[in-house]
Ligand SMILES: Nc1ncnc2c1ncn2[C@@H]1O[C@H](COP(=O)(O)OP(=O)(O)OP(=O)(O)O)[C@@H](O)[C@H]1O
């Protein structure tokens with residue numbers, strides 16, 4: 212009852228000083244909008260990194276040759292490179308039960324041409340299982356098959372960037388391209404993967420045997436991509452891969468001449484880093500919210516001074532301390548709630564815009580949090596002026612001009 | 613009111629604004645307080661109105677000792693028992709006449725519809741029914757003071773206090789306000805009014821004259 216009346220009195224005071232109310236609200240609005248937008252921005256960045264890592268395959272391990280260095284000194288000068296046999300060994304279901312598949316990759320830079328265009332890219336010679344391991348479906352055409360690999364057919368699946376560059380107007384399927392002068396027939400176009408790092412769509416994929424025959428020659432491979440049986444077993448798959456390769460290369464922890472990248476742990480690391488980034492952004496927003504809160508104290512103090520006489524009148528006709536206190540507290544809280552709502556509106560509006568390639572993603576917790584905090588700010592920063600108002604002595608307040 | 617003293621300041625700067633005044637006002641009386649400027653009239657009035665507490669002495673309203681009440685209890689006394697009319701009107705700006713009149717009833721916890729009704733009744737009584745939506749700055753001084761009277765009326769106080777209510781008014785408005793006070797008195801209300809003007813005091817049944825914080829004379833009209 213007294214609550215509703217105090218709220219109504221506070222509301223009347225807000226309306227009676229519209230400009231001042233709006234200015235106070237503005238401070239909170241900017242603070243709340245800053246918190247929500249900055250957190251949304253951090254979240255958006257995190258989403259984009261996560262999805263680009265996931266587009267590489269969330270249960271993907273990547274084995275690359277590595278020259279073991281100790282303080283810049285080469286420990287093992289006779290480094291064994293990765294070979295196709297290594298890839299075959301990793302496909303052993305008995306020794307590596309958590310590895311679903313492994314495909315060698317031989318990468319080299321090439322220049323590919325269509326009839327009238329030329330494009331510098333990378334060719335990947337690999338096995339057909341590469342596509343499933345790397346989570347790379349084709350958007351048009353087909354993959355090559357094991358039979359194509361066995362017969363070293365010169366056919367290729369091209370990345371979307373290559374397709375656009377060489378065949379901007381026409382359908383690439385069935386067309387010929389020449390990479391470093393070696394002709395390949397396009398049988399498929401890889402679905403666009405996108406990503407924040409190196410462009411995974413700027414690639415030409417062909418059977419390993421064909422690439423070795425005609426472009427690179429035989430020998431070591433550039434990498435082996437390994438698929439764990441599920442995203443939960445990436446750590447086990449990593450251990451098994453290391454065990455098998457250690458045995459084949461005769462290496463141990465310190466002398467290892469290969470390295471295994473684990474996408475899942477990469478994702479973890481990235482998420483931790485981005486979490487800190489988001490928290491920092493949120494903290495910057497929180498500071499502006501704090502400044503907005505101090506603005507409330509400031510304006511409410513001015514308001515109390517300006518309305519000293521009014522407060523005196525109210526007390527003279529029987530307003531209790533409690534009522535005056537409540538009225539001023541509610542006034543501050545209502546102002547900051549309005550600010551929060553306006554700030555939310557502004558934030559939702561700004562969140563529609565893509566900034567630096569990152570589309571902000573509004574986090575519900577930040578919305579709820581910003582509301583709760585702004586109510587707390589209203590109560591906290593409103594309480595000092597409210598106490599001042601409530602403890603004014605009526606005759607002195609009445610004498611105030 | 614017994615042996616009331618009010619001291620402002622300390623040491624050298626000490627001012628005994630009220631110096632041992634004892635005064636009893638019976639229910640239904642109409643008392644005028646007169647005296648030179650600075651004689652302590654307003655100070656006495658503020659103590660009577662529970663706006664201020666005496667430095668020493670005892671003061672009771674309807675048998676309740678005001679001396680040992682805290683801030684909130686004093687608010688309650690003002691709200692339930694006292695209607696104040698000030699020289700400076702003291703209406704709240706930017707609030708309509710009706711809302712101003714309603715305000716004390718709101719602090720008392722009267723329902724909205726009920727207090728609106730009583731506010732309009734009170735405004736009608738002071739002849740301002742058609743001005744209930746006007747804000748104070750849209751009203752003349754006399755009208756504002758009548759709104760203030762309506763506010764005091766709506767409270768249905770046992771004691772009506774007026775500190776130079778006509779001090780800022782022309783003779784026409786003065787007559788209006790004094791007529792209203794006469795009416796209120798005729799209904800049995802107790803009124804205490806401060807004034808400098810003899811014709812205002814003439815309407816009262818009793819005139820108390822102060823001098824230097826002391827009662828100089830206390831005369832019943834019947835004796836004049
Ligand atoms: N807050 C105060 N602090 C110090 N002295 C005060 C205060 N209020 C009043 N006084 C002093 O107390 C004395 C009585 O003041 P009071 O206001 O009661 O006079 P008054 O009779 O109402 O005068 P007036 O007719 O001019 O209104 C004066 O000497 C005044 O200076």
Ligand SMILES: [Mg+2]
Nearest residue numbers: 653654655775
């Ligand atoms: Mg005075």
